[in-house]
Amino acid sequence: MPIHSGIIDNPKADRIRKVSDLSSRKRREEYGRFCIEGPQAVREAIAYRPEIIGDLFVEVRAGGQAQGEQAQGEQAQTEQARPLSTVVERLEADSQAYDIYVHHVTSRVMQRISTDSQGIVAVADLAAMRVDAEDVPLAEGATVAAFWQIRDPGNAGTVIRAADAAGCDAVVFVDDCVDVLNPKVVRSSVGSLFHIPVLTMSTREFMQWTKSIHAKVVAADVYGLEGRPAMPLPEYIQQGELDGVQPHAFLFGNEARGLPESILKQVDRSVCIPMYGKAESLNLATSAAILLHTVAMSSHIERI
Amino acid sequence: MPIHSGIIDNPKADRIRKVSDLSSRKRREEYGRFCIEGPQAVREAIAYRPEIIGDLFVEVRAGGQAQGEQAQGEQAQTEQARPLSTVVERLEADSQAYDIYVHHVTSRVMQRISTDSQGIVAVADLAAMRVDAEDVPLAEGATVAAFWQIRDPGNAGTVIRAADAAGCDAVVFVDDCVDVLNPKVVRSSVGSLFHIPVLTMSTREFMQWTKSIHAKVVAADVYGLEGRPAMPLPEYIQQGELDGVQPHAFLFGNEARGLPESILKQVDRSVCIPMYGKAESLNLATSAAILLHTVAMSSHIERI
Incomplete structure (x- = not known):
């Protein structure tokens, strides 16, 4: 699945607020989604339950270029943006074998999503984890x-x-x-x-x-x-x-x-x-x- | 051993600063003392190694009386001051069988000594814990x-x-x-x-x-x-x-x-x-x- 070329840099964007809200049980129930934070947990989710992951948010360090304004307002283009670590970079690559959307985000956006992400957060389907x-x-x-x-x-x-x-x-x-x-x-x-x-x-x-x-x-x-x-x-x-x-x-x-x-x-x-x-x-x-x-x-x- | 009748209410008192300093390894070595925080740890120290404890700092809720000024400046008298819990009260009583000084302190003094005391901190001898x-x-x-x-x-x-x-x-x-x-x-x-x-x-x-x-x-x-x-x-x-x-x-x-x-x-x-x-x-x-x-x-x- 595509890696969006832009970088989300607006922590107040509606999409980001909704991910951040998933720290609340009530919102998880409402949105039917939950967060998987950090490389270890994301790695295991991709390896064993890739079908439950909808989106991957990957923090990137902005490249050498200045960030221009985009049509959507919340996205800035750079060519050299890279994930924070090779571990995260590899997870991003692994995710491409599945139906997972990758979103690059700036550090302040990631801070809003999770204070404990180590550069990567997956958003997954809550209902798929429910087992009878x-x-x-x-x-x-x-x-x-x-x-x-x-x-x-x-x-x-x-x-x-x-x-x-x-x-x-x-x-x-x-x-x-x-x-x-x-x-x-x-x-x-x-x-x-x-x-x-x-x-x-x-x-x-x-x-x-x-x-x-x-x-x-x-x-x-x-x-x-x-x-x-x-x-x-x-x-x-x-x-x-x-x-x-x-x-x-x-x-x-x-x-x-x-x-x-x-x-x-x-x-x-x-x-x-x-x-x-x-x-x-x-x-x-x-x-x-x-x-x-x-x-x-x-x-x-x-x-x- | 005596329970001092006054209540230490000055967090800047020299004695309090020295106890607070014991969070640093360097100061523990320098003063030859270390802290035992919280009722569980203090209980076991009194039960198994009472000889290593020199002082017990017990947080008290001030009684109904106003706190008058004392000769030492840092102590205020009240008659109804009580430890925060019956568990701590009992530990204080147990300590009286040994050579342990009990100091009553106010909440803000205890905050300075330890943010994780649950109302009681013992100060013990470092050298006595060293084992060859x-x-x-x-x-x-x-x-x-x-x-x-x-x-x-x-x-x-x-x-x-x-x-x-x-x-x-x-x-x-x-x-x-x-x-x-x-x-x-x-x-x-x-x-x-x-x-x-x-x-x-x-x-x-x-x-x-x-x-x-x-x-x-x-x-x-x-x-x-x-x-x-x-x-x-x-x-x-x-x-x-x-x-x-x-x-x-x-x-x-x-x-x-x-x-x-x-x-x-x-x-x-x-x-x-x-x-x-x-x-x-x-x-x-x-x-x-x-x-x-x-x-x-x-x-x-x-x-x-």
Whole structure:
């Protein structure tokens, strides 16, 4: 697709304002679009989901020529305008194999679009990222990583990355979570958001769905319930419940409050990560990475 | 020890300026002191290392009375001044069992001391936190977590916490790392800095020390060397090298660059965390947590 020859240099242009507005969840819903900021995330989006990207905004350093006025008013012509880095330049070239429009913008325009772009922002289709549970085929022994009321965008992106690294088949954001397409979630997932389906559902829907696919629901919880304490992770792995046949959904709680009793009562069991030193706990993202990777390593060993 | 009855309300007071200066490494070295910010870190310092704390600065909400002038000029008397939270109030009470001076300060004074205090800051002795390798007794089968050129304070604190949670016997910051007593490192270790000895040494000293204690040095590295690739973590665990007798030091590289070839050539072996999905890698803190906890869980299982 064409790279527009002009350079957009008016940060107040209507088109730019609309992209900038995508930092708001309300506007993302209204416009049906979301932003992918920075070379790493854009690279993964182009590699795995190029069909969802409509536009690419690339910051260019103005060339030696003076910028003349254009018919549209917001575009200035230069011949030597170049992206900020060879990495961005390559992404721009890669995008040309797809139906993606490239817009060159000046530094002040890019500042208006995103303060954290490192020279490149993609605008993608929101609806195309929405996944229904029925659309996620779960193979035998599938693993699902579920997060109840995860609120911090950085954490949310990090756990999506951890679930991807552990080879999980899907991620579920349960109940009132941060928006999956919040730009900080997209960025901190370092592209994993484009590798693995991320579903959102209510607690009730989650419980119904896991039942319908015959998945065991395992809560990651330090304590568990009275009379039914959490089983330490190594024991859980050793007892062989992960047989590679039944699907498993591991459910993690909110950053500050963990999981409420009402949910712990509905799960098949609770598992905790043993603390060997004097630290009382680990944060959510670290706990999720340890648990999911331990489960993944144990099942891959058994399959050898 | 006494709680001074007055409230320091002059942010320009010499004593306050000196505490505020402790955000600079140079000043920490000069004054021989460092800051512990926030209730969590202060709680762990009081619980595990009360002898290193000299002063406690507690923000108080001024009581109903007007603040009269005092002889010292910088202190104002009120009877009803109270810490900001019951958590802080309790820490203040706990500190009274030790040789710790408590100073009540106003909100603007606390702002000058730290923008991230949540109402409490301890000032502690720098020299008392310095640990020599000879002072760290390593039992049979000890585990050391070492980090080469770790630069980000948040990462540094997080990996100290992960090493603590995994029951490591010591942490080593190797070569040119962030200062262990940087306030952000202290804070993000969530008190683990007071649970576990943290040594600093050069690469050469590290190699000599590990040799002298007959420890195997295992590099955490995605690739390893040509002809000697990194062994996947599950295989490494299974082959039984961790026999609970020989000490092991796990060495992690810099956030961006990993470990250089010159160091990889000196280690006993390299181990990598297998990636099961499409994510290319995990960040340093997550990798360290997974590797150290996997090692810890495997050795605790064997001892059951």
